[in-house]
Amino acid sequence: MVVGMGYVDALGRTLEVKSPPRRIVSLVPSLTEALFVFGVGEAVVGVTDFCVEPREAVAAKTRVGGTKVLDVARVQALQPDLVVASAEENRKEDIQALVQAGLSVFVTLPTTVAGAIDLMEQLAEMTGATDVGGRIVAESREALAEVQAANEGREPVRTFCPIWRNPWLTMGPGTYMHDFITVCGGGNVFGLRHERYPRVQLSEMAERDPEVVLLPDEPYRFGAKHVPEISAFWEVSAVRDGRIYLLEGKHLCWYGPRIAGSLRYVSGLLAGEGA
Numbered sequence: 573m574v575v576g577m578g579y580v581d582a583l584g585r586t587l588e589v590k591s592p593p594r595r596i597v598s599l600v601p602s603l604t605e606a607l608f609v610f611g612v613g614e615a616v617v618g619v620t621d622f623c624v625e626p627r628e629a630v631a632a633k634t635r636v637g638g639t640k641v642l643d644v645a646r647v648q649a650l651q652p653d654l655v656v657a658s659a660e661e662n663r664k665e666d667i668q669a670l671v672q673a674g675l676s677v678f679v680t681l682p683t684t685v686a687g688a689i690d691l692m693e694q695l696a697e698m699t700g701a702t703d704v705g706g707r708i709v710a711e712s713r714e715a716l717a718e719v720q721a722a723n724e725g726r727e728p729v730r731t732f733c734p735i736w737r738n739p740w741l742t743m744g745p746g747t748y749m750h751d752f753i754t755v756c757g758g759g760n761v762f763g764l765r766h767e768r769y770p771r772v773q774l775s776e777m778a779e780r781d782p783e784v785v786l787l788p789d790e791p792y793r794f795g796a797k798h799v800p801e802i803s804a805f806w807e808v809s810a811v812r813d814g815r816i817y818l819l820e821g822k823h824l825c826w827y828g829p830r831i832a833g834s835l836r837y838v839s840g841l842l843a844g845e846g847a
Contacts, residue, residue: 579698610696616630618646732786785811787802788819
């Protein structure tokens with residue numbers, strides 16, 4: 573949300589950005605990619621170990637640790653005039669330490685696709701990248717409207733999408749991935765659980781009889797060797813119909829310039845238009 577010259581972040585704090593920042597530390601991999609795609613990558617001086625795109629460009633940037641294990645002192649040493657953080661991925665104490673050090677920290681936590689697109693628009697505005705960023709935002713909004721229209725009136729496709737194994741975890745309501753699957757025409761079989769990331773048993777999955785199982789390669793690296801664990805439940809519709817799909821996890825959890833393409837891809841996948 574924009575208030576006057578300020579931007580309200582996920583913690584309800586208003587951040588004043590009077591001119592485009594010249595030194596940015598990004599602690600959010602998908603938004604690191606967004607900054608480079610927007611054309612302001614030169615201003616990025618620090619990234620996390622998990623900021624891997626665009627590969628060649630981020631390789632030259634200073635690493636400030638992982639999203640959960642942040643080197644706060646190194647971030648401070650870079651003297652950024654903007655730090656982009658995540659309320660979910662970064663530890664609260666690290667964010668507090670950066671704020672107490674006097675740094676401008678913009679904390680993000682999109683829980684819907686529409687909210688993620690609004691976040692991209694904010695990021696483009698505060699970094700002075702409204703030209704390229706504006707086009708990407710417009711394309712993302714167009715894709716969102718497109719898939720919503722395509723799925724209007726359709727029965728949601730019962731979908732199971734784990735994000736971890738041993739223990740098995742999936743996503744619940746109030747998360748970006750849940751909303752992403754929903755707008756793409758899926759019905760999260762664990763969507764009525766109250767936890768954001770519920771621990772589940774595969775037997776519970778089988779009871780809910782998903783029509784599609786999505787196995788992303790992040791945050792857990794699911795691959796072909798894990799398919800038999802699902803296909804052992806031969807009575808499940810997704811198993812019977814051969815609708816267990818391995819896919820790039822970035823489609824489901826990277827909110828940024830990938831949104832438009834990912835919406836169209838996953839919507840088509842759930843609609844049975846090809847893997």
